[in-house]
Structures are given as structure tokens and as C-alpha cells.
Amino acid sequence: MFVxxxxxxxxxxxxPLAIFLLCGMAGxxxxxxxxxxxxxxxxxxxxxxxxxxxxxDVLVGQVTLIKGDDIRTGVTAILPHKGNIYQEKVPAAVYVxxxxxxxxxxxQIEELGEIETPILLTNTLNVPRVADAxxxxxxxxxxxxxxxxxxxxxxxxxxxxxxxxxxxxxKKEDVLKxxxxxxxxPVEEGAVGAGTGTICYGFKGGIxxxxxxxxxxxxxxxxxxxxQTNFGGVLRINGAPVGRELGMFPYQRKVADxxxxxxxxxxxxxxxxLLHRNLKRLAKRAVLGLARTGSYxxxxxxxxxxxxxxxxxxxxxxxxxAYNVGTVVGNRMMSALFLAVVEATEEAVYNSLFKAQTxxxxxxxxxxxxxxxxxxxxxxKYNALNWDKNLPSxxxx
Numbered sequence: 001m002f003v004x005x006x007x008x009x010x011x012x013x014x015x016p017l018a019i020f021l022l023c024g025m026a027g028x029x030x031x032x033x034x035x036x037x038x039x040x041x042x043x044x045x046x047x048x049x050x051x052x053x054x055x056x057d058v059l060v061g062q063v064t065l066i067k068g069d070d071i072r073t074g075v076t077a078i079l080p081h082k083g084n085i086y087q088e089k090v091p092a093a094v095y096v097x098x099x100x101x102x103x104x105x106x107x108q109i110e111e112l113g114e115i116e117t118p119i120l121l122t123n124t125l126n127v128p129r130v131a132d133a134x135x136x137x138x139x140x141x142x143x144x145x146x147x148x149x150x151x152x153x154x155x156x157x158x159x160x161x162x163x164x165x166x167x168x169x170x171k172k173e174d175v176l177k178x179x180x181x182x183x184x185x186p187v188e189e190g191a192v193g194a195g196t197g198t199i200c201y202g203f204k205g206g207i208x209x210x211x212x213x214x215x216x217x218x219x220x221x222x223x224x225x226x227x228q229t230n231f232g233g234v235l236r237i238n239g240a241p242v243g244r245e246l247g248m249f250p251y252q253r254k255v256a257d258x259x260x261x262x263x264x265x266x267x268x269x270x271x272x273x274l275l276h277r278n279l280k281r282l283a284k285r286a287v288l289g290l291a292r293t294g295s296y297x298x299x300x301x302x303x304x305x306x307x308x309x310x311x312x313x314x315x316x317x318x319x320x321x322a323y324n325v326g327t328v329v330g331n332r333m334m335s336a337l338f339l340a341v342v343e344a345t346e347e348a349v350y351n352s353l354f355k356a357q358t359x360x361x362x363x364x365x366x367x368x369x370x371x372x373x374x375x376x377x378x379x380x381k382y383n384a385l386n387w388d389k390n391l392p393s394x395x396x397x
Contacts, residue, residue, distance in 0.1 A: 031190065031369070036352040037376055040388040041350065042343030044212040044336075050347075051187040052212040052224030055269040057310055058079040060208070060226065061182030062193030063174045070164035072361040075130060076207060077178040078119040078267050086138050086147060089114040089316040090288040091275045092308040095283035097290070098208060101263050101302020103154035104131045111274025114316050115308055117152050121194035121228045121265050124158040133175035155304055157230035157263040159197030159249035160362030184322060187226070188356030197361060198230035199262060200352060201250040201294065203370040204359055205229035208352025212340035219329065221272035223337060225286065225344040229352040231262035231301050233294040236352060240382035242375055243294060261300025263350075268307035268341055273314045274326045283307035285338040290344025290395055300357060304384045307341075352381060 012278035024037075034041065035050065047054025059079040060349045065071050088321070092115040094106050104127055109115060117138055122130045133150035138144055157167060187209045195206030211224040231252050243249045268285045274282065283305040290303065297303050313326040317321070356368040379385045 001138055007373040022128045030117060031355050031372065034354050036348055037372070038385040039056050039238060039350065039379065040386065041142035041347040042212070044338070044343055047211040047213050047222055047224070050211055051209040052078065052186045052211065052226040052267065052269050054176050054213070054269050055222045055310065058224060058362070059182035059184055059203070059271045060187045061180065061186060062383060063178045064192045064196050065169050065174065066196065067169070071169045072163040072197035072360045073123050073126070073159055073165070073169055073195040073229070074196040075170050075174050075178045076121040076195070076228065077175070077181045077182050079170070079179070079226070080115060080269065080308050084141050084143055084264060085118065085139065086116045086144050086150065087318045089116045090308045090310050091128055091279060091314050092306065093276050093280035093283050095280060095287065095305040096296040097287045097303030097305070098301050100300050101156065101304055102127050103155050103304050105151045108151040109153070113315065115153055116334040117150065119267055119306055120152070120154045120175065120178070122154065122156055122170050123163065123165055123194070123197070124156045125165050127156050127169050130154045130170060130175050130288045131156040133172040134222045136172065137179055137392070139175060154304065154308065155200055155265040157228055157265060157302065159230065161197070161199060161365050162359055163197035164362045172198070180272060184211065191352050191357055191359055192226045195352060195356070198228065199367050200229035200231060200349070201233060201235040201243055203353055204356035206352045206356040207351065208348040209304070210344040210351060212344045212349035214336050214340060215343065218336040219272060219333060221270060221337065223263070223340040223344055225341065225392065226267045227348045227350050227352055228265040230305065230348055231264045231303070232298060233296050236292065236373065237242055237379060238296040238387065239381050240384040242378050245378045246371070246374060261298045263302035264295065266290070266345060268305060270309050271327065272309060272337055273308040273311040275314060275325065276330070278329065278334055279307045279309060281334060282337055282341055285341050286345045287343040292342070292346045300326045312358050
């Protein structure tokens with residue numbers, strides 16, 4: 001490995017990199033997303049990137065922290081739009097599936113029905129530090145010189161099995177970097193950002209995302225979902241009992257208790273013009289997508305859904321005493337959006353598992369990646385692949 005290196009400096013640069021790879025990821029193979037193996041979930045098509053960033057103007061940035069043999073954590077930032085969100089807020093809502101968690105900013109979203117900062121995801125003990133960094137970020141933006149009250153929105157899951165969580169490794173500069181790096185386009189998935197040290201169904205979990213686009217006759221709207229998966233249950237994929245077939249499910253002696261509980265953060269974005277009430281209804285349906293994958297929202301699981309609309313017509317200008325909302329989606333047209341969010345949430349969970357690699361972390365704990373080859377065999381056995389080939393022709397707009 002060092003034959004072609006001519007200086008000790010280069011050697012000492014390479015050695016930490018090798019240790020990083022050995023201690024962190026147990027392999028750097030490229031892993032597929034769900035659709036790459038023919039795993040098609042639902043009936044509506046995804047957007048261009050099959051990601052939350054298919055919703056126009058939504059940005060995602062992530063910082064991954066893998067250091068030494070014990071730091072396996074990070075931060076993920078979701079920006080509802082490219083502007084100053086404190087000055088141009090977005091309608092929002094939160095739905096709580098099971099409230100064993102720490103979601104900063106929840107009560108003000110419920111009271112006012114709006115979000116005024118980026119949404120940040122991290123680990124449990126870093127929530128206050130991340131919130132503090134978000135406040136600094138908002139205060140620093142031009143136009144916010146007179147801001148005296150800021151409601152940072154920060155969610156979490158507990159990555160303390162693979163990560164030395166008590167070290168509180170996420171710093172202000174990591175948060176600011178995640179926000180600064182936020183962009184549209186493809187979103188990195190698996191053991192990255194806030195999902196670096198998470199566990200899902202006993203396998204390596206992480207960040208996953210997906211989207212759905214409605215036909216023009218149903219509004220042509222996009223729904224995008226991003227998940228931070230760190231929960232237990234009995235994994236099902238397109239209805240196939242994968243967890244049972246792999247012998248990986250809770251309440252058996254060979255399975256550690258560490259992953260029975262966990263949590264899941266779900267962020268839902270849409271360009272459909274919705275206000276707080278129907279965003280709350282949309283958020284509720286995301287939990288159905290979680291259930292389709294096998295979650296039962298255990299006692300120790302913090303399962304939260306944050307939903308927002310960034311449609312320009314419903315954004316809330318800070319200094320306006322009154323504003324004209326314009327056209328909003330009516331109740332009768334919500335059903336297609338409900339189905340879209342269920343499908344996107346389900347697929348986002350699968351992507352978080354498919355993309356995550358085996359990881360070794362804190363105190364030598366090791367969590368294996370979902371075994372793709374075995375999963376494909378199970379999905380074939382239960383005829384759970386390539387369902388799209390059996391769908392009728394798409395409706396012509």
C-alpha cells in the first residue's frame with residue numbers, strides 16, 4: 001500500500017484513513033436503492049430524484065461524523081425553501097405517533113401552524129446544541145437584525161449503541177456546515193448525517209428519502225419524505241415477511257434489546273397549497289407508511305412527523321398584518337395526497353436500510369447491513385418485486 005509513497009508525511013496521512021475505514025464502515029461497497037432491484041412501492045410515480053428534493057425549492061444538507069472507534073453520528077438539515085425562512089415562514093404541522101422523544105419547537109408549530117427555521121435532525125443529547133446553532137444561524141441572516149424570538153425545529157433519535165452519545169460530538173460548525181451545504185438534487189442515504197449511527201429492524205438504518213408526483217388531474221402536486229430510521233419491529237417489504245424469514249425480530253433471545261425501541265423522525269414536504277389543518281391530516285398518514293414496513297411504535301420509540309407546504313401562495317410574510325392565502329387544496333382532494341405520503345414514507349424507510357452499510361462503533365458494537373441478496377430471494381419467493389409491471393397504463397393528462 002505504501003510502496004509508491006516517498007515521504008513519511010504521506011504515510012501518516014494514509015494510516016488514519018485506513019483506520020477510519022476499518023473502524024467505521026465494514027466495507028465500502030455501493031449498495032442499491034429499493035427501486036434498483038425492482039422493488040416498486042405503491043401506484044404513484046416518484047419524482048426525478050425520488051427524494052424530498054423533488055418538491056421544488058426544498059434543500060437538504062448533511063454532515064457525517066465518523067471519528068476514531070466511537071463517534072458515529074451527524075446532522076441533517078432540511079430547508080423548506082431557499083430564502084430567509086424567518087421572514088417568509090411556511091405553514092406546518094406535527095403529528096406524534098409515540099411521544100418518547102425530544103422535538104424542539106413542537107408547541108409553537110402546533111400553536112401558530114408555521115415553521116420559521118430550517119428543520120434539523122441529530123442525536124438525542126445534541127438537540128440543545130443544534131438548536132443553539134440554528135438560533136445563531138437565523139440571527140446572522142440579513143433582515144433578521146431585530147429578531148427577538150426564534151423557534152428552532154430540531155428532532156432526534158438515539159444513536160447511543162454505535163455512537164458515544166455522551167461525547168455530544170455535533171458542534172455548532174457542523175450544524176452551520178450542514179445548512180450551508182444544503183442543495184437540491186439527489187440526497188445521500190444510509191449511514192450519513194443524522195442517520196450515521198442508527199439501527200432499524202436490527203440492521204443498520206439511517207437516512208432515507210422518496211417522493212410521489214400526482215397526475216395533473218389530481219393537482220400535479222409533489223409529496224417528498226425524508227426519514228431518520230432508528231426503530232424496531234418485524235420488517236416487512238412490500239408485504240413480504242422479511243424480518244421473520246431472516247430470523248431477525250424482537251422478543252427472542254438471540255436479538256439484543258438495544259434495537260427493540262428506538263425512534264423515527266419523518267419530514268414531509270409538499271408544494272400542494274395546504275394550511276396547518278390539512279398538513280396535520282397529511283402528517284398522520286405518514287405513520288401508516290411506517291406501519292407498512294413493520295413498525296409497531298414501541299414504548300421507547302419517539303415517532304414524529306413534521307409536515308410543511310412551501311407553495312409560494314401560502315407562505316407567511318413576517319411583517320404582514322394580513323395576507324391573502326389564495327387557493328388551497330380542498331378536503332375532497334386530500335385523499336390522493338394521503339396515499340402519496342404513505343407510499344413515499346414506506347419507500348423512504350426501505351431506502352434507508354438498502355443504502356446503509358455494516359458499521360462498527362462504540363465499544364466495538366457492530367450492526368450488520370440488511371443482506372440484499374437474501375432479501376431479493378425472499379421478495380422473489382413472495383412475488384414482491386416488479387409490481388409496476390402489473391399496473392394498468394398510467395392515466396393520460
